Amino acid sequence: MEKKLQITIVIGTLNRPSVVMSLIGQLVEESKKIRLEVIVVDQSTPDNYKELTKKFPKQINFKLTHFDKPNTVKYLNYGWTHSKAPIVLFLDDDVTLTDDTIKAHIGAYKNSSINGVAGRVINDEEKISQNSNVGNINWFGAIFNKNFSYSKKIYVDFPYGCNMSFGKEVLKDLNGFDEKLSPPIYAFNEIDLGYRINKRWKNSILFSPKALVYHHQYKRGGTRNDFNPEDIFYGNQFNYGYFLGKNFNWFENIICFIRRLPYQLIKEPKAILSILKGLICAKRFKGFKVSKFKSLEPSNLITFQPSNLQSITAVIPAKNEENNIERCIQSVLWCDKVLVISTGTD
Known part of the structure; x- marks a missing residue:
């Protein structure tokens, strides 16, 4: 009987195939000891993607897909929705693991109250923090403390995006990462998700020092991909x-x-x-209120009543349930008294 996967590792990469292959090489070795799958979402130019496909492992549990347009939150959501394991670990492509990194992420979930793990992160040339205010939000968002190089266990409000894991069912319950965040680097995706998790399940994101990565923050590629x-x-x-x-x-x-x-x-x-x-x-x-939900073929008709406008109607793909409407709406534009909704079907 085939043993069940323990963890899915999701990596987004952008125009640095050699960098991500260094991490993938580590994961190939880890796969000999841990039952894992790896999903790499490449968002590079055609030439860089072609280079990566030539080097990418042939193992069945290593999967590579390509996005034509870089979008952090879309690749994060693609990763967990396509994962087969109960734990989903998100890593930046420019990190180096230790022998304990993945084991520590998996081990934390033996405590059933844990819904997420914020792994320790030491950035190149960073001084190790002695400040125990790790990953927390103060004054209703006025102040954010990071200090993810700290060396002791603690509960946090949010993780560092380059080294974070969550239970897949938790991601499913919360509809994953918010795709309404603005480009080009879609900042605050991990802070928003962490806050929503803790709002529903208090003290359920653990900062684990053993789940350590070294983050190299290369000058080119990734979020430094020549964006303005x-x-x-x-x-x-x-x-x-x-x-x-x-x-x-x-x-x-x-x-x-x-x-x-x-x-x-x-x-x-x-x-x-x-x-x-x-x-x-x-x-x-x-302010949107769903006032009507009626099945139609092939679509569902939804009527919204914004507080400051007349009711408007949006057509949502039939496969989406009422509680998933928010995920369908990709953008909302206001132009005086006209409300235009752009809907997604993926």
Whole structure:
């Protein structure tokens, strides 16, 4: 009888085939000791993808797919939805494992209260943190503490995206990563997911020092893939506002803004407008109410009633259940009193 897989490892890579092959080489060796599968989502140019296909392992448990357009949250969601194991580990392509990394991720789930593991991360040339405020959110999102090089176990609010694992059923329950986050690097995806997990299951994300990776943060490829720095900055700020608007109420938002305002005015005043845009976008999206759900062939007809607009109708693919409507809606655009919804079918 074939033994069940213990863990699925999902890796996204972008225009650095030699870098990701170094990690894959480690995983080939790990696969001799641990029942695992590897899903690599390549988002590179055709030439870089072709180079990777030539080097990629032929083992049946190593799978390679290609996205024409880079999208972090889409590849993360592709990975867990196609995984066959009960635990899904997400790794950046530019990390180096230790002998204990994967075993520590798997071992943490022996405690049934654990829904996620934040692995320890030591970035190149980083000083080891002695600060026990690891991966936490303060003042309703005004302050984020990372300190993922810390060396002791602790419960956290969110993981470091380059080394994080979750139970597949938890990802399924929460509809995975939020695909409404803004490009080009889709920042705050792991913070948003971590917050949602802890909101439902308090103290269920464990920071595990033994689940260590060394993160090399190469200057080219990945999130440093020649994206316009200004686009990255404003996209990140929009996502910050979106995270605040989505996960906290207005009263909590006001407290957050009061706490953060001095920093924002002194350090990043140009970010304020993008933060507010993201926050308003999230609040408007939360204002949708499903008032009607009727089966049609081949589609389902959904009627929404936004709080500040007349009711509008959206056509959603029939395969999606009512509680998955949010995942279908990829973008919402406001133009005066006209609401246009773009829907996805994948």
